[in-house]
Each structure stands twice: as structure tokens, then as C-alpha cells.
Amino acid sequence: MTFTPPAFDVRGERRLENGVGDLVGEVVSLLDHLGVKKAHVLGTSLGGFVAQELALVRPDLVDRLVLICTSHGGRGPESMSSQALSDMLGWGSFSPEDVVRRGLETATSEAYRAEHEGAFEQIVSWRLADSPSNVAYYEQARAGAGFDLSRDVGHITSPALVIHGAEDHYVPVANAAAFAGAIPGSRLRVLDWAGHLVFIERFADVNRAVVTFLKPRETRGQGYQEQRSGWPARVRR
Numbered sequence: 001m002t003f004t005p006p007a008f009d010v011r012g013e014r015r016l017e018n019g020v021g022d023l024v025g026e027v028v029s030l031l032d033h034l035g036v037k038k039a040h041v042l043g044t045s046l047g048g049f050v051a052q053e054l055a056l057v058r059p060d061l062v063d064r065l066v067l068i069c070t071s072h073g074g075r076g077p078e079s080m081s082s083q084a085l086s087d088m089l090g091w092g093s094f095s096p097e098d099v100v101r102r103g104l105e106t107a108t109s110e111a112y113r114a115e116h117e118g119a120f121e122q123i124v125s126w127r128l129a130d131s132p133s134n135v136a137y138y139e140q141a142r143a144g145a146g147f148d149l150s151r152d153v154g155h156i157t158s159p160a161l162v163i164h165g166a167e168d169h170y171v172p173v174a175n176a177a178a179f180a181g182a183i184p185g186s187r188l189r190v191l192d193w194a195g196h197l198v199f200i201e202r203f204a205d206v207n208r209a210v211v212t213f214l215k216p217r218e219t220r221g222q223g224y225q226e227q228r229s230g231w232p233a234r235v236r237r
Contacts, residue, residue, distance in 0.1 A: 019143040042066040065160040074148035076175035084169040107196040160186040165194030
């Protein structure tokens with residue numbers, strides 16, 4: 001089974017007056033431009049905020065929903081630590097490389113960095129070569145900080161899969177469990193030895209879980225039923 005996944009970059013250098021709502025508007029415009037009437041929607045981190053709000057305000061556009069390393073915002077069971085917040089925003093760093101490296105070290109697990117040192121350095125290089133400006137980054141961070149659908153995610157009607165890294169310092173895993181529990185009928189997959197960049201650190205497991213979830217019901221078979229029976233499952237290497 002194959003999928004055609006259009007992806008888009010958030011436009012920078014502008015105010016997000018309506019926070020995440022402005023980003024949702026861009027998704028709607030993109031789908032309209034592409035002539036897409038309904039789509040599976042996958043969002044990671046801030047993109048997960050966008051995906052949730054899209055599913056609520058335009059449920060007609062969303063078939064299945066995949067939410068990775070994200071939450072419903074607001075006050076969850078566990079807040080981001082002050083150290084993780086400092087690393088994410090680069091407080092106290094004096095060079096762009098230090099900012100990027102600190103942020104990515106906090107976003108990944110120690111096991112990943114130890115076993116995939118070359119790959120991690122490549123991610124650092126990519127991020128340095130294509131980073132948003134400080135203005136755009138903080139504007140997106142502000143939109144994320146103001147996001148709170150904790151009282152609304154229970155109204156999501158799209159089938160949802162929540163995937164999270166057990167060592168996520170930016171969105172502690174306790175929030176993923178509460179998040180998945182708040183979405184009716186959602187499924188939760190927690191992957192050990194992975195942090196906020198779980199979709200990179202455990203890409204094979206994430207891809208497998210997503211493709212299985214998106215398969216038409218009649219083709220999933222007994223294997224999928226067994227995978228569901230362990231909810232919430234922790235996937236190990």
C-alpha cells in the first residue's frame with residue numbers, strides 16, 4: 001500500500017495573530033489548492049496541534065489522524081522542566097550551533113546519540129543550514145504556548161493514533177497517556193529509547209505503526225487486532 005504525502009513548511013516572518021488557528025488556515029488552503037477533499041493527517045509536535053484543531057474545525061477534511069510527540073496543550077499531568085525549556089529556546093547560548101546542538105540533544109535520547117553519532121551530527125548540520133529566523137521561531141513557540149484543546153479533544157471524531165517517545169523531555173510521556181485517553185477510541189504507542197524526535201530515532205517502528213493504522217479496515221487482519229489488544233503498548237527494539 002502506498003500513500004502520497006504532501007508536506008508543507010510553515011511560512012516565516014509573520015505574526016500568528018490567531019496562534020495555531022492561522023496555521024490551520026494554511027493547511028485548509030493547501031488542501032483546497034491541491035484539490036484534496038479528505039486526507040489522513042499526520043502532525044508532529046506543533047504540527048500535532050495543527051492537526052488536532054483541523055480535525056475539530058474541519059472534520060470533513062480529516063479521515064484518520066496520527067499525532068506524534070504532541071499533546072492537547074494546556075495543563076497536563078507533567079510540565080516541561082525548566083532545563084528543557086531553556087534548551088529548547090537556547091537561553092544562555094552564544095552561537096547558533098550551540099543553540100541547535102543543545103535543542104537537538106534534549107530532543108533525542110542518549111541511546112540514539114550514542115548508537116547513531118554520525119546521523120545525529122547530520123541532523124545538526126541540516127538544522128543549521130535550514131533554521132527559521134529567531135522571529136519566526138519565537139512566533140511559532142508563542143503559538144504553541146497558547147494552545148489548549150484539553151477541553152475539546154474529546155469531540156474529535158476521526159480515528160486517532162498517538163505515538164510518543166518514552167524519553168521525550170519536551171512533552172513528557174505522561175501527557176501522551178492523558179492525551180490519548182481524552183480522544184475517544186484513540187490508540188497509543190509509546191516507544192522506548194526515543195525522545196521528542198521519535199519519528200527519526202525509531203523511524204521503522206513509527207512508519208510501521210502508521211501504515212498499519214492507515215490500512216483499510218478489511219486489509220488489516222488479525223495482526224492488527226493483536227497489536228490493538230495491548231493498548232497502551234510500549235514498543236521496544
